[in-house]
Amino acid sequence: MCSLALFPPPLASGQTTLCESNNQLLSGTGTGTEDRLQQDSSLLSLHFPRESLKLHCRAESSSKAAFLDHSETLWMRSAAAWRDGGFTGLLNEITTSHTEVPKWLSMSSGCILALLRWVSSFHGSLFPHLTLSSEDMIAEFSQVLNWPDCVVRAFNWHPHTDKFAVALLDDSIKIYNPKSATTPTLKHRLQRSVAAVQWKPLCASALAVACQNCVLVWHVDPCSLSNRPSSGCAQVLSHPGHSPVTSLAWAPSGSLLVSASPVDTAMMVWDAAAESCVPLQRVGGGGVTFLSWSPDGSHVLASTPSALFRVWETRMWTCERWPCLKGRCQSGCWSPDGSRLLFTVQGETVIYSPPTERLIGLPLPSLYQKYSLQRKPQTARKFTVRDGIISPVFPVWSSVGGEIQSLAWDPRGERLAVLLKGDPNAARRPAIIAVFKTRTTPIFELLPWFVLSSLCSGFVQEEPGVEPRLMQFHPNFKHGALLTVVSLTWKTKITLFLGTVSPFVSASASLSDYRAMLGNPIHLLQSDFFFFPSSVFSVGPMEKLPTCLSIS
C-alpha cells in the first residue's frame, strides 16, 4: 500500500516543477522562471485560444430549418422516414400522421413503437450506458479528463519521429513537426467528436482517428507542402452499428488496427489498407470502451462498460475474461516488454497489477475464469493512491487525490504517470499527476516519486491553477522519459508540458539533442520555447528537461 501522503509535498504557491535531475526535482517560481527561460531561449508553445476555434454551431441535420415547410404525400414522407430513421422512423411517421392513415394502422404502429421502446428501455436498464447520447458516451469513456470542454481532445506522438497530432475542439486535427515549416490541418466531413488519434507504427504518414461514426485513416505525406490535405487522403472505415468509436489501437507491427465502440459488443479488427474488418464478438459487458495493445504485440486489453474486461491474445484471438470487483476498468497500460499489465477501476483509487504468469502462459480461458474469480482479490497487488492531506506549506491545495483517470508508462519502464481526477465539486482539489518510479526486475515495484505541481504558467492564489487533462510519454525520446501533459489553465489555456527524466546522459549531448529534437521552435510553433540551463548542464544519473507549451 502506498498513499499520496508518502509523496513529497507539492511545491509552494507560485512554484513549478521544472524537471528532474540527479534524482532531485528542480523547481522554479512561475514568473521568475519564465523570465529566466525567455532570456535563454524561447517558449515552445501552442496557442489554441478557444475563441479562435470555429465551433459547429449547428448539427448537420438542422439545415432543414432553412427551407420552407412543404407538405408531401404520406408515401414520400414514409419513404424519407424509412431512409432517415429506419424502421422506428417509419413507425413514428405513421403514428404521427394518424389523420391520413387508417386508424388500425396508426394504432398498431403506435403499439409496436411502444413495445420497441419498452424492449429497448429494458436493454438500457441492463446496460445503462446505452441510454447516453453519443457525445456523452465519448465524454464518459474517453481517457481525456473532462472531454467535452477540453480544447485539445486528443493528442498523439508519432512513434518514430518527433511530430505529433492534436485534435481540437472544432474537430480539426493539426500536425506539428519540428522539422518542417508546415502544420497540416486535417478536416473531414465525417470527422466529428474525435475521441482518440493514433499514428500507425512503422509508417511515416498514416494517422487513425476515432470519430463519432467511423474511423478515419489519414495519409499525410510528410514531404507534402500542403497545409490542408484534401479529404481524399482519408480512408473511411465504417461498419454498421459501430459508432461512436471511443478508442483505437494499432498493432505495434503496424499491420492491424482495432477499434472499439461502447454500443457495439464486437471489437473490430481492421486491415486498414484493404478496408476489411473482422468483428470479434463477445456479448458480455455490452460494448468495448478502451483498448490498449501491449508493446510486444502479443496482447490487447479491452475494457467494457460493465465490471468486466478482457485480455485478448493476438495469435488466435481468444480472450480471458476478467471480472472486476467494483466498477468498470477505466484505464490500463502495459509494461514496455508487454509482460505486465496495470489497470485501474472506476470508483476506486487503486492500481491493480495482475500476476504476470497469467498473461504469459498459454491461454486457457475456462481455467483462467475460475482462477480469476476466486483468487484475484488476493493475487492482484494493490497500490492505493489515497486521499491524503499533503501539504501544510501549500494552503491552496488542502488535499489532493481522487479517482484515477488514466495511466501512462514511459517506454523504458522507469516512470509511471498517474492522472488523478481530483474532485470537481471541491475547488481546492484539482486534478493532479502523480509520478511513480517503477522497476520490473527482479520484482515489480512502484515507488512514489513526485507530484507534478502547478505547471509552468503564472499562478494566482485564488484560482485552482492549471489542471492536467491528458498525458502521454514521448515514445522514442533518446535521453529519458519525456512526459507531455495537456492541461487547462484557469484562463482556459492549454499547456503542453514536456519534461524528461533521463538517467546517464551527459549534459552537452542532451542539450544539443534537445535542441535538435525541437528544431527551431520560433519558426515552428510561432512562439516561445523554454529550456532550463540549470538542469541541462547538470551531469548526473537523472536528468530532466522540461518545456512548457503555454497556450493562452
Place this chain on the structure above:
Amino acid sequence: VEPQHRLCRCELCILLKSILKYSQNYLAAASIAWSVLLLPPATAVFVIFSKFSLFHPIQSTSGGSSCAIFSQILLCGVVLIIGFLDFECYTVIPTVACSKIALLGQLLHPRQLANSLVHCIMGMIVAWCCAVIIGFRYESLGYPCAQTDSPPQICLNEYQLILLLAGAFVGFSHSVLGVMHNMNYVSFPTVQQYKYLRFKGSLPLVIKCSAIQALYSVRNYIVVYFFLGYIPRVWICKTLSLQMNRYTCSAHTLDSFSGLLDLSLLYHLWLSATFFLFMQYMTLTLFRIFVTEVYSFPVQSSFTEEAFQCLPRVLTDSQTMILKFLALQDLALLSQHSPVRRCEVFSLSQPGGHPHNWNAISKECLSLLTDLTQRLVAYHDTVATNGRAKSLSSGSEKRTSSESSEGFTSPKPTFPLKTPASVFARSFAGGPLTPPTAPFTPDLDSPFASPTLRRLTAPVEQGSPWYGSVQSPHVMRRAPKLWTLHLEQISFCTFTSDRRTCEMLLSAFLSHFKTQKTLDFPIQVKTFLAKRVLIMYLFSKLPEASSQALFADSQAHIWALEGLSYLVQASFSEDQFGVVQTTLPSILSCMLGLQEAVDRHFKLPHASSKPARLSSSMSDSTYKTLRFALRATLKTAIYRITTTFGEHLKAVQMSAEHRKRLQQFLEYKE
C-alpha cells in the same frame, strides 16, 4: 546412380503431393461432413418456420414420415454435391474479368454451363424436398380432380410446379452470380481464429445473405413466371398428360396478378429459396474455413522421409497453389510469433554447415517478389507503349479516313488502351522471351522500351514459380487476340438488325483493307469498331480490372514480404551464424525495386481508385483491395527493417538509387 536418384526424387515428390493433397481432401471432407451434420437442425428450423406461417396447429407429418426421411436423405445428397462442387471449383487466385465480353465468355464456358445445370437440378430437388416437408397444397405434382362431365383425371398442381421452378431459377441465378462475384474465390482471413469461433461469427452473415439473396431471386422469378410461366406449365401438362383444372382453378392460374399475390405462396417461395441458399452458403463457409485453416509445416526434420513435408520444400516444390499459399501463410506466422521455429530457419545444416532452410525460403520469397516487380514494370511499359501507339494510330487513322471514307472522321476513342489483351500476361516473366504476339505487347528490342524494363527483365530466373506452370487465367484471356476479336464482331454484326450499320461497317472494313498496309490493318479495324456503342460496351475494359488482375495473387506476396521482414528483424538478435546478413542486400534491393514499381503503378489512372464496398455479401471481394494491402505491407516491411537496423544499413552495399530511397525510409519521409 544418377537416374535412379532422380527417380527416387520423383517418387518422393509424388508421395509428397499425395500426402498433402490427402490432407486437403481430408479437410474438404471434414467440412462437408460438418455441413451434412448441420443439415437436420437447419431442416428443423425450416419446418418450424414453414408451419408457423400458416397459423396451423402443428401438423403431424403423418402422411410423409417416410417421405420426409427420404427428402432428408436427398438433401444430404445435395449437400454432398454442393460440397464437391465447392471443392472442385475453388481457387485462391481469383479470375478477374477485364471486360464484359470476358465475363460473358466465362458464363458461357461449357464447364460453367454444366455447373449451372447441376445447380438448377439441385435447386429443383431441394424445392421438391421443401414441398414435401411443407406438405399442404404443395405435396404432389398431380391431384385427382373430379370434373363434372368426364371420368376422374389427374390434374396439374401448379403450386408444386411453381415451387420446383423457383428452385431451379434460384439455383441458376446462384450459379450465375457465383461467376460474376467470384464466389469460388477463397480468401485467407486477416486474423487467425479457431474454426468454431469463425463459424459462429459468420453464421449471422450467412443467414442474412441467404435471406436477402432469396428475396431478390424470388422477385426476379415472379416477374419471369408472370410472363413466361405458361410455357413450362403447358409443357409439363403435355409430357405427363396431366390436365389443367379448368373449372376450379381457372380463375387463378398462378401467372396472373391474383395468383401471384398470394402471400402464403410468396412466403413459401422465399422460405424454400432461403433454405436452398442457406445450404449453399453454409457449405461454402465451412469449406472456406476448413481450407484456409493454418497448417503448420515443420521447418526441418531429422528424418529424410519427412523432409518433403518441410516448409522450404513445400514452398519451392509444390505445384498446387493452395499448398503454396498455406506454406507462405505459415511462414508469415512463424516469423512473427514463434521464436523456436525462427531459430530452426536460421540454423545450419548439420554436416556441411550450410543455411539451407534460410536459403530456400529467402530465395523463394525473393523470386516471388521479383516476379511481381517484373510484371508491374512490364505492365506499366505496355500501357506507356499503348499510349504511344494510340497517338500514332489515331494520326494514321485520320489520314486514311480522310482518304478513303467520309463519315468516320471523328477522333477515335482510345481503344488500344482498352483491348482485353493488354493485361499483361505473366508468361512474360518466365522463360526465354518470346517474340511479341500482339502488336501491343512491349517489344524489348524496340528503342521505345524503357531501360528499366530491360534492366529488370535481364536476370530472368528460370526457377521462378511461374515458369512453365502458368495457371493464370490471364493467358487464357489473352487468347482472343485481334483477329478473333474482329471476327467475332463481324459475326455479331450479322446478327444486328441494323442493316445499314452493318453494310457501312463492312464496306468501310473492306476499303480499309484495300488502302491499308497489312501492318496497320488490325489497328484500323479496332479503332473503327470502337465506335459502335454495344461493342464498346462489351469490349471496353472495366476500370481498375486490369489492376485487380495484376495483383490477383498478391496475398502470396504479402506473406512473403511479412515473412521476410519479420525474419530479418528477428535476425538482428536471434541469428547466431549471420546467415541473414548475406542475403540482406538482395532483400533490400528487391523490396526497394518493388516499392518503386508499385509507386509507379499507383500513378496510373484507375489504379488508386477504390472499389465500391459491397455492404454484405457472401462473395469475397478481398482481391479487389489486395493492391492497397500490398502497398501498405511493403512500406511496413521496409520500415520494419530500417527501424531495426537503423544506421547499420549504411554498411550494406546497394545501388545509389536504392540508397537514396532507403535514406527516405530512414528519415521517415516515405
